[in-house]
Amino acid sequence: xxxKGPFDLVLLGPPGAGKGTQAAYLAxxxxxxxxxTGDMLRQAVKDGGVTGLEVKRYMEAGELVPDDIVTKSVVExxxxxxxxxxxxxxxxxxxxxxxxxxxESLSEEGRELATxxxxxxxxxxxxxxxxxxxxxxQCGKNYHVTNMPSAKEGVCDICGGELIxxxxxxxxxxxxxxNVYKDNTADLISYYRKKGKLMEVDGGLPAGELFExxxxxxxxxxxx
Ligand code: AMP
Numbered sequence: 001x002x003x004k005g006p007f008d009l010v011l012l013g014p015p016g017a018g019k020g021t022q023a024a025y026l027a028x029x030x031x032x033x034x035x036x037t038g039d040m041l042r043q044a045v046k047d048g049g050v051t052g053l054e055v056k057r058y059m060e061a062g063e064l065v066p067d068d069i070v071t072k073s074v075v076e077x078x079x080x081x082x083x084x085x086x087x088x089x090x091x092x093x094x095x096x097x098x099x100x101x102x103x104e105s106l107s108e109e110g111r112e113l114a115t116x117x118x119x120x121x122x123x124x125x126x127x128x129x130x131x132x133x134x135x136x137x138q139c140g141k142n143y144h145v146t147n148m149p150s151a152k153e154g155v156c157d158i159c160g161g162e163l164i165x166x167x168x169x170x171x172x173x174x175x176x177x178x179n180v181y182k183d184n185t186a187d188l189i190s191y192y193r194k195k196g197k198l199m200e201v202d203g204g205l206p207a208g209e210l211f212e213x214x215x216x217x218x219x220x221x222x223x224x
Contacts, residue, residue: 006084006085006086006109006111007032007085007086007114007223008086008087008088008089008106008111008112008113008114009032009086009087009088009089009113009114009115009116009117010088010089010092010093010102010113010115010116010117010192011023011088011089011090011091011117011119012116012117012118012119012185012188012189012192013118013119013120013121013203014119014121014123014126014178014181014185014203015126015130015174015177015178015181016121016125016126016127016129016130016133016174017119017121017126017203018119018121018129018203018207018210019090019091019119020036020038020090020142021142021148021207022117022119022207022210022211022214023036023088023090025207025211026088026211026214027088029211029215030224032086032087032088033082033083033085033086033087033088034088034090035074035077035078035083035087035088035089035090035092036090036091037070037073037074037089037090037091037092037094038090038091039140040073040074040077041055041059041065041070041073042059042140044073045059051069054069055069059167059168060167060168060173061173061176062168062173062174062176062177062180063176063180064094064095064180064184067095067097067098067101070092070094070098071098071101074089074092074102075101075105078105086114089102093185093188094184094185094188095184095185095187095188096187096188096191099188099191099192113192113197114223115197115198115199115221115223116188116192116197116198116199117199117201117214118189118192118198118199118200118201119201119203120200120201120202120203120204121202121203121204122204123178125203125204126174126178127171127174127178129144129147130169130174130177131169131170131171131174132144132145132146132147133165133166133169134150134154134163134164134165135163135164135165135166136156136158136159136161136162136163136164137161137162137163137164138156138159138160138161138162139156139158139159139161141156141157141158141159143156143163147206147207148207150163199217199221201213201214201217
């Protein structure tokens with residue numbers, strides 16, 4: 001059971017920290033709405049059009065997509081009725097401009113972030129996870145060749161779709177994404193810490209253990 005009123009949460013950490021995996025657990029356990037900007041942007045690429053083509057270039061290079069494009073989609077998504085009881089933002093904000101926009105749009109609605117969950121994760125873990133990640137082409141479920149394999153190699157357990165490697169999960173792009181994270185996103189750790197919003201967890205833990213840690217933390221802090 002969630003506390004009364006909207007429960008808005010940010011999942012912060014480098015790519016490969018396990019934010020998406022934990023978001024799926026949290027969505028299931030607490031009914032929180034998972035908003036992943038990466039997923040939204042990948043959908044925009046699939047949909048095509050001028051925006052899709054522009055977004056594709058940035059994503060394949062591991063660069064940040066321009067703020068105006070990302071922010072517009074996030075704000076629109078958060079304005080939908082199913083977001084009124086709270087959202088779990090995965091991959092947003094990714095720089096201080098986005099963090100400022102998020103604060104403003106929440107406060108316009110009389111809302112405030114309940115907490116920011118920071119996944120502190122060693123770089124070697126992140127590289128190992130991203131380079132072994134496989135994704136279902138059809139339903140988007142994530143796997144890992146050794147940490148979280150599908151029952152049948154190359155086939156999604158859920159929908160039978162084909163498992164593929166994301167174009168940005170190659171070693172050169174992974175390294176660039178980590179640099180982009182250090183240059184743009186890592187500053188948000190101190191930004192939210194100063195606001196008293198930061199809760200740190202160990203992103204290096206296996207997924208099940210990490211969920212138990214998060215669940216215990218939420219209960220201890222009276223968030224759920
Ligand atoms: P992710 O799935 O979170 O690893 O995101 C994949 C890619 O989508 C990133 O490398 C960026 O190119 C883009 N992206 C996702 N979220 C954002 C954001 N908040 N701002 C800018 N670009 C983003």
